Amino acid sequence: AQRVTQPEKLLSVFKGAPVELKCNYSYSGSPELFWYVQYSRQRLQLLLRHISRESIKGFTADLNKGETSFHLKKPFAQEEDSAMYYCALGPYGNKLVFGAGTILRVKS
């Protein structure tokens, strides 16, 4: 079965502190993983995906198949990073299986 686990409902950090949002997945095949973000009063949008291996808004995420993890990291949090973050598993571009989400609050 496909499953995504985000263990933290809320992560609160101070501005300038490092951020790590955790994501673990369960999937027997070759996974395709994404991070989606939803800012206040905006729609859900793609932040990054593991295939692209890019850094978006200072965020990076590395797929670790051994640990079945896809943690989202940023070295220095900014107030505008405050949002809801969802990790999603989408084998071969079909349906997305989402985690429950983590609220990131960056305090000044």
Place this chain on the structure above:
Amino acid sequence: DTGVSQDPRHKITKRGQNVTFRCDPISEHNRLYWYRQTLGQGPEFLTYFQNEAQLEKSRLLSDRFSAERPKGSFSTLEIQRTEQGDSAMYLCASSSLNRGGMSRGEQFFGPGTRLTVL
């Protein structure tokens, strides 16, 4: 705005009534998805279309739910005999396929329709 649009944005109905939601995807996108999101949870997959063909339905989609995409453009999601447990945000998303017919992976989401069943 050329993004995914959904109508209505909010719907309040009484238990037992039928409701229908509409989704207009990004115009060149072949694939259209419906998800449901309840409080404190991530979106849960309901069904998806490739052009007008409905290719997969979740077990969450009971017999009271039906979705169509008759001309491969907009889609409708109908819920018959609504129940209080149907109260949720209903999200639509679309994505494109490349020339080789492979999905490009990214799904573009609409603003959602919030359904409240009294």
